[in-house]
């Protein structure tokens with residue numbers, strides 16, 4: 001009884017093993033003459049080498065071949081090339097989030113004893129990374145007022161190796177004089193890295209701010225406009241200089257910061273509509289910001305395309321478009337609790353981080369936590385305008401204002 005069972009199991013095992021091998025080694029050739037519009041998704045950790053000579057000859061510095069999924073697949077190479085094109089750069093690295101892209105730049109270009117300068121109004125988690133992890137490794141940071149180029153000039157020291165830039169600044173939407181900041185950093189011999197998430201490669205050219213003047217590195221949270229779906233996290237680091245790219249790429253490889261092919265596929269699917277979506281968000285945000293600018297509840301509306309907004313002239317000089325973001329500083333007679341009641345009363349605007357998806361979002365902030373100089377007090381609500389009807393969004397703001405008290 002036992003014996004016959006074993007025999008049957010043995011038969012089944014042989015058959016299953018042969019079957020398993022056949023399924024794994026079944027021949028597969030991508031179909032010739034199948035010209036689909038979207039590129040296929042190539043998924044790999046392992047990439048097979050034809051022989052040991054090819055294994056030993058593998059390299060990581062260029063796209064001449066493939067060696068391991070973490071270092072690139074046809075799918076991620078395609079996305080890298082398209083992001084480089086979008087940004088006006090030459091080489092792009094992909095990372096699992098926008099924040100990881102910021103971290104890569106810091107880790108690759110800074111060492112113990114160096115200093116990095118960060119705009120005072122920059123994306124918060126980037127500042128937090130400097131305050132905690134970089135500090136632990138003996139890298140110091142200071143925050144400069146991006147609206148005062150002379151403040152940056154005064155802060156540069158022999159230890160300054162990297163200057164971060166952001167235009168417009170996260171949440172406060174102040175638009176800096178990028179040309180002046182880049183010129184100052186460059187004259188000092190410090191590298192410049194721009195968080196280009198807001199401009200998205202559409203509003204201005206990071207590598208050609210002026211003829212002959214551009215940033216060294218453009219970082220982009222692809223999570224935002226390139227995705228547009230509020231469902232993918234990815235970041236990119238784009239350059240125009242081969243040696244700088246290789247410094248970044250070596251650290252990217254050693255840290256293991258690759259991206260999955262399915263996420264890359266979602267980005268490749270969304271990129272063709274990026275410009276259309278960006279301009280639609282832009283138009284809607286301008287209409288809504290203009291509506292807010294005459295409301296008595298608003299002390300100030302921060303949107304670089306509005307003439308009264310900080311940095312409007314710099315925005316006008318450099319940009320041909322604006323993202324779907326603006327912030328409202330509420331009149332000081334309203335407490336934070338009253339502003340939170342307004343936020344809670346919104347129906348179409350959802351409460352949540354990130355932006356550039358189809359759903360409109362809001363986040364309230366205590367202004368004093370966003371900016372250390374100049375001192376700025378009060379409660380601000382950052383609006384990320386989605387793709388709903390603008391009339392409906394205005395109606396939503398109007399009905400929620402009743403909750404302000």
Ligand SMILES: *Cc1c(COP(=O)(O)O)cnc(C)c1O
Pocket residue numbers: 096097098099100123170195197198221222223224233234235354
């Ligand atoms: C969202 C964002 C990031 C970070 O991107 P994640 O993919 O969410 O990590 C960085 N910079 C700016 C300006 C952002 O808006």
